[in-house]
Amino acid sequence: MFIQIVDLLGTIAFAISGALIAMNKRMDPFGVLIISFVTAVGGGTLRDVMIGIEPVSWMRNMTFVYVIIGSATFAVIIRKRISYLLKSLFLFDTIGIGLYTVVGIETGLVAGLHPVICIAMGTMTACFGGVVRDTLCNEIPVIFREEIYATACILGGMTYFLLLQFFEDRNYLFIIAGLVVIIIRLVAVRFKISLPSLYKSEDE
Template identity: 60%
Template sequence: MFHLLDIIGTMAFSMSGALTAMNKKLDPFGVFIIAFVTAVGGGTLRDILIGRTPVGWMLDLNYVYIIIVGFFLAIIFRKKLDHLRTSLFLFDTIGLGVFTLIGLEKGIGIGLHPVICIALGTMTACFGGVIRDILCNEIPIIFRREIYATLCIAGGAVFFGLKSLQLDKDLVYLITSVVIIVLRLMAVKFKWYLKALEQK
């Protein structure tokens, strides 16, 4: 289950990055670079912080292949996807849930405190998107009013709550990712947001 979620998350973020880049009218190389950094940016930062080098995608070419597949799928189906207003949002949301889990597990694997594990999960899920938005000349979504990183933190709390109940590992993964995805969908549907701070 964990490996499957990892593949889905990488593919989803790759397509999200590619779609964002195409909306900015970048050339094919630019689209591929944005797809790549969106998919592995958060994980790369996480691995560097925990001293895991070379970073994950450098040790497993399957990640590169998955990103390439996501890149080509986004290009091939771009017209259909472009007509679906929610397509980029849905890919981003799937990646958010899955990558949070991956960061949590990496932290647990090296014996970090749950709070630090949640921070790693949030970073893994969000910072690929931060790099994508910066390169595409956008204010990163994590810094705007929309609830984003907060959902990763909430998902991390759910994860450790379920883990304490001694539930099956795959069930914990599934419930946690579904909670993050559903909360994000609800946040957008019902317009939940954090109030912006303004200088008076």
Template identity: 40%
Template sequence: MQETQVVLVLWFIGIIAEAMTGALAAGKQKMDLFGVVIVGCATAIGGGTLRDIMLGNYPLIWVENWHYLVAIIVASLLTVVIAPLMHYLAKLFLTIDALGLAVFSVIGTQKTLLLGFSPPVAIVMGVITGVFGGVIRDILCNQMPLIFRKELYGIVSIVTACCYVILQTTGTAPWISLGVSLFLGFSLRMLAIRFCWSVPTFHYSADEK
């Protein structure tokens, strides 16, 4: 029970942080307040919503627990007010975002396994939960999604989800699987930020001979 509460708290912190990053992205595109809220919501719960729709898992968490949706909307609008301070909180948001990536990836994987799906499907759904909120955010803001531009983000989600699946399928205690996977995902993301690790890019031009 305590393990579930810890995960829920981390997840809630993660969706609030993601809502605020989505709101900031909307602000950079000079969207109105409605746009800010929509992008904030899409960033915070887009990945989890897409996962549950694909798995046929209803009701969606924000439909069943509407107060989560209210918290996301409030966080998005609050970002508009405190936007001038965000420059000073950049490192904090990077840290929270790294934690959120690990938490979302593990929760997506865990939930899929509990629904009886295979480990490969669980890994895919963990990645969708972890990164697709950001993909939806960038598409709404008319930008190439961040995870497709060298950023070591999607790979971190894959490694985190794989770690959790491997530990669970080998009979490791759930709390150990959770702790190790979260630590691995968070550490890998922070190291990638610190040392600018990235994925090799592919450049193709039809004009090249």
């Protein structure tokens, strides 16, 4: 139940982020809807297909389809009031990866997968929708840019499994893991923090 709410919130965040970037690319209404949809369900679809959950989640639950259509419409209506499209995009994207990391880990746990694989599933759920969105919109995909992105998801996932050794309430742990992802990314972008590249140190 709890995880379904998190999934829906992530869906809303990514559907809005997809609609914003598509409008920014001057796409027509159907284009905006398609990008919104792909951004919201891309990561989860890849995860479900690789685990073998088929038909994939969003096909069996029309709630997601309606929520995405609603979120995209909402983004279209309020677009004049959003002064800083790109800033909002960053915010919704960051909330999205935090929520989706948690959803991906939970899906992996339910399928009985190893913790390392669960962290991979969480990272994939969080990052892949944005990669497809950026690729289809002819933007440089987020994970290429000089920022901590997938790394935040991996660290959030590690935090979850570390805390699992000491605590038992998974719902609380999910909230903490999601917040870790969001805070790491916000702090990294705010203070321009990035991990050292391995190439540079080679030159020394």
